[in-house]
Amino acid sequence: MLDNSVVSAQRLLRSRLGRRLLILFAACAVVPTCAVALLSFVSVTGELTRQGRQRLSALAGSAGKTVYDRLSFFESDLRRQGDALLACAQQPRRAAASGCGEDLLYAAEGIAASSRGPIGILAGRRGSVDPLSGLQLPVLSPGQSTLLVRPAEPAPALYLVHRPETSSETLLFARLSPDYLWSAADAQGLPGSITLDLLDADYASVLGASKALAGLSHAVSRAVGQGAVGSFEWNDSRPLLSAYWTLPRTTGFSAPLWRVVLSEPRADIIAPIAGFRRSFPLVLALALLAVVALSLRQIQRSLLPLDELGKGTRRITQGDFRTPVRVSSGDELEELGGAFNVMTARLERQFRALETAAEIDRAILSSVDTATIAQTVLDRVPELASCEALSLTVLSPDGEPAGTTWIELACGRGLRSMVQVQLTAAEILQTQEQPEWMSFGTGIAAIPGYLGHFENGLDVALLCCPLYHGGELLGVLAVRDDPTRRSNETLLDLRRLADRVAVALWNARMMDQVRVLAFYDSLTRLPNRVLYKQRLGQAIGRAQEDGRRVGVCSLDLDHFSRINDTLGHGLGDQLLQEVAVRMQACFRQDDGADAGAETLGVQVARLGGDEFAVVLPALAEPQEALWSARRMLEAFQQPFRLGSQEVFVTASIGIATYPDDGPDTETVHKNADVAMTHAKEEGRNTVELYSASMNSEALSRMQLEQELRKAVELGEFSLWYQPIVELRTRWVTGAEALIRWEHPERGVVPPGEFIRLCEDSGLIVPLGEWILRGVCAQIRAWERAGYDTPRVSVNLSARQLRQRGIVRTVQDILAETGVRPGALAIELTESLLMEPGGTTERRIRELAELGVSLAIDDFGTGYSSLSYLKNFPVSTLKIDRSFIVDVTSSADAAAITTAIIALARAMELDVVAEGVETKAQASFLRERGCQKAQGYLYGRPVPPQEFTQYLEARPRQRASA
Ligand code: C2E
Ligand code: CA
Ligand code: CA
Numbered sequence: 001m002l003d004n005s006v007v008s009a010q011r012l013l014r015s016r017l018g019r020r021l022l023i024l025f026a027a028c029a030v031v032p033t034c035a036v037a038l039l040s041f042v043s044v045t046g047e048l049t050r051q052g053r054q055r056l057s058a059l060a061g062s063a064g065k066t067v068y069d070r071l072s073f074f075e076s077d078l079r080r081q082g083d084a085l086l087a088c089a090q091q092p093r094r095a096a097a098s099g100c101g102e103d104l105l106y107a108a109e110g111i112a113a114s115s116r117g118p119i120g121i122l123a124g125r126r127g128s129v130d131p132l133s134g135l136q137l138p139v140l141s142p143g144q145s146t147l148l149v150r151p152a153e154p155a156p157a158l159y160l161v162h163r164p165e166t167s168s169e170t171l172l173f174a175r176l177s178p179d180y181l182w183s184a185a186d187a188q189g190l191p192g193s194i195t196l197d198l199l200d201a202d203y204a205s206v207l208g209a210s211k212a213l214a215g216l217s218h219a220v221s222r223a224v225g226q227g228a229v230g231s232f233e234w235n236d237s238r239p240l241l242s243a244y245w246t247l248p249r250t251t252g253f254s255a256p257l258w259r260v261v262l263s264e265p266r267a268d269i270i271a272p273i274a275g276f277r278r279s280f281p282l283v284l285a286l287a288l289l290a291v292v293a294l295s296l297r298q299i300q301r302s303l304l305p306l307d308e309l310g311k312g313t314r315r316i317t318q319g320d321f322r323t324p325v326r327v328s329s330g331d332e333l334e335e336l337g338g339a340f341n342v343m344t345a346r347l348e349r350q351f352r353a354l355e356t357a358a359e360i361d362r363a364i365l366s367s368v369d370t371a372t373i374a375q376t377v378l379d380r381v382p383e384l385a386s387c388e389a390l391s392l393t394v395l396s397p398d399g400e401p402a403g404t405t406w407i408e409l410a411c412g413r414g415l416r417s418m419v420q421v422q423l424t425a426a427e428i429l430q431t432q433e434q435p436e437w438m439s440f441g442t443g444i445a446a447i448p449g450y451l452g453h454f455e456n457g458l459d460v461a462l463l464c465c466p467l468y469h470g471g472e473l474l475g476v477l478a479v480r481d482d483p484t485r486r487s488n489e490t491l492l493d494l495r496r497l498a499d500r501v502a503v504a505l506w507n508a509r510m511m512d513q514v515r516v517l518a519f520y521d522s523l524t525r526l527p528n529r530v531l532y533k534q535r536l537g538q539a540i541g542r543a544q545e546d547g548r549r550v551g552v553c554s555l556d557l558d559h560f561s562r563i564n565d566t567l568g569h570g571l572g573d574q575l576l577q578e579v580a581v582r583m584q585a586c587f588r589q590d591d592g593a594d595a596g597a598e599t600l601g602v603q604v605a606r607l608g609g610d611e612f613a614v615v616l617p618a619l620a621e622p623q624e625a626l627w628s629a630r631r632m633l634e635a636f637q638q639p640f641r642l643g644s645q646e647v648f649v650t651a652s653i654g655i656a657t658y659p660d661d662g663p664d665t666e667t668v669h670k671n672a673d674v675a676m677t678h679a680k681e682e683g684r685n686t687v688e689l690y691s692a693s694m695n696s697e698a699l700s701r702m703q704l705e706q707e708l709r710k711a712v713e714l715g716e717f718s719l720w721y722q723p724i725v726e727l728r729t730r731w732v733t734g735a736e737a738l739i740r741w742e743h744p745e746r747g748v749v750p751p752g753e754f755i756r757l758c759e760d761s762g763l764i765v766p767l768g769e770w771i772l773r774g775v776c777a778q779i780r781a782w783e784r785a786g787y788d789t790p791r792v793s794v795n796l797s798a799r800q801l802r803q804r805g806i807v808r809t810v811q812d813i814l815a816e817t818g819v820r821p822g823a824l825a826i827e828l829t830e831s832l833l834m835e836p837g838g839t840t841e842r843r844i845r846e847l848a849e850l851g852v853s854l855a856i857d858d859f860g861t862g863y864s865s866l867s868y869l870k871n872f873p874v875s876t877l878k879i880d881r882s883f884i885v886d887v888t889s890s891a892d893a894a895a896i897t898t899a900i901i902a903l904a905r906a907m908e909l910d911v912v913a914e915g916v917e918t919k920a921q922a923s924f925l926r927e928r929g930c931q932k933a934q935g936y937l938y939g940r941p942v943p944p945q946e947f948t949q950y951l952e953a954r955p956r957q958r959a960s961a
Pocket of ligand 2: 736795827857
């Protein structure tokens, strides 16, 4: 307790205000006290001194009178006795008779003195009386008396001198005993320590120096100027107060300027106040102590609360709202402390609300998926609003009045669940009518069905905030609470939170969409190339840890473009979707319905077009990938139902594994692609495991592509021409332009080795334009040279035809070169005709409208039904060489060829047999009615200057006809 107060006192003294107050209090107490004490001391001392003076003066007066009376008595006695003495001296007998001779000494002209009684009388002549020698005799009138002092030790000798009236020569001397004038008894009669002195006119002590106060004569000599009576203060080793009284002069008797001086030590005079003086410092000290103690206590009572309030304020700035200030001063400061605590509590509530709101904001706005947002809301809302239960309903993004509700049935106890809910049109309308709040339960309004999870048989009250964003209802936040405790503040907090949740849900929805767009293929809903790469990377990462393998299957549909072209893009897309479903199903079958591809970790992805890829994680052997791939191929054995028709589709699959075929995602994927290309080259509908040699093939292909690009720039291409003849007459009726690449090292490279690469790489577009221009220029050159030039046909690849502006290009080139459209034929592959109503059909028509003649190349290899042909403005069919080669040896080939020829004739189309090499073939064809042929039998493709031989022969041929 004492320690405490000492500590708090120390603390107070460290505080500047505390020190100031303490000094103020102490000064207020000490200064007046000291002033009063001093004043009283001074006035009491003064009063005592005054009284002492009065008393001393009075005493001096009375003592003086006593001395004077005694002197007067002596004088009168001397006078009386002197008369008697003189009488005795004049009549000695009578004197003897009267006995005076015994008692008195008489001298006629001398001095009388007595040693007896108060007055001894001496008698004799002057000079004979020893004691008087050396005395200056006074001059006295007759009857007059005076006093004489003869200095002597230890006390001066006093003499009373009288001149009798009767004798002019006689002086009577009487020696006075000082004791008689002022005896020890008299001195004792004086009160206290008062001493009396009798000073003569020379201020010498009459009573004896030993008795007198040293220095008194000096002091008196200075003071007497003041008058016959008076008092003064002086110092004689101690302060003294003295009063004097001058003996009066009478006619008969004079004691010239004798003074009675009474002295008393000042200390004795002011003795009554000495006690006060002694005790005053103690009293003052005590009073000061009391003042300090009391003021400390008082300051403490005011300062400690201030200190506490200061600390409280500092705590608030440091974010501590929990510790209240403790002020128990019992006054206004205590009230202030109470108000401060109330304010702090309010601040805390608001601060916490803000903090919680900010945290919720951060949490929900940083959550990118709906479920996390819902969990965050369930976690944090109870901190903001007092609630018993709450739920967040999130509507599905597809616009259906259905959604998912996350429920916390007992706030703080984590009793969570999730249900699917359905909203009625009326319920949605209700949220539109009350977009801010909706109140349900406790007799106000029935709880809507989608919030039915709150109904527990009791009367519950619900506060709901519809979550709108951009005018779209995203969900409903519902809180079960006590309606009597709803304050405006919490309502606003909740509403604000609801707005933020709405924004977060909207963001999540957007993010979902972005995620789907960024990572999923919109057609098949399979992961796209980006996600596939990610997943493959993850799988490889895991494989690095567990030492297992990752297989990658690269799957490409065989002749998909043909299907696309034949059946149209709509059905092509449908096929891709169906393929995606079957591929996923491959990895589901084994493990029952529950274990989806995702759970197995297998990822089926569509990389684009008809290109698919499958990631097979955690393989023990590369062989396992092969089994999976075979299973996929089996999945293609059933026909696909597309619209009204069934189509058989096959696929080629390449496999590469990590780490066998590559150390990273890129390499493994690339090698799986290489293996797939190889599978295509191996005849399709097959699986190839990657081998290192495949890469060298791919490498050489890449090299070739680079060389091709350079060749275009360097003009290494040229056009050769092969004659087309009339079978019957062998007359040259046309020519086909065929491209040749004169490679600086490899020599002439046939188009079979690079046309496909040109198509794949897109080089065919500029190259094709170059060919067209070259052919037209050649026609024009031959015509200028005067040749009767037959129609020259040019091969146009499917990719060129799909090129926008191809018709315009042909038209421009014709115009540029000035070639008649009829002089040009364009050969198209059969598959291009399989898209009735599409853009290719439109382009074909537009080409025909230019006046260019159209031929179908490689006819018979496509899947098209011949009936399509009638929809197109085609004039010629070219039967594929593969039929002609076997036409004499294979019944099938012969039958197909015969049928094609018959059909073409029926449709009034020209038929050209390609690749006729033997006379047998030629005669077979002729017999079946085929009009035209092209082949080595009639002429190989040759450079234009060599082709002129055929041109030169033409007029002759015609002439010979
Ligand atoms: P295609 O359009 O069917 O051209 C006929 C091909 O058959 C030519 O091969 C020709 O030399 C060859 N040929 C002609 N008669 C016989 C024969 O009796 N026996 C044999 N074994 N072959 C014969 P080439 O020139 O190697 O062209 C191959 C293919 O390359 C062409 O087939 C065509 O599809 C394409 N091609 C050639 N030049 C061009 C061109 O300028 N543009 C486009 N887009 N493709 C071209
Ligand atoms: Ca051709
Ligand atoms: Ca052909």
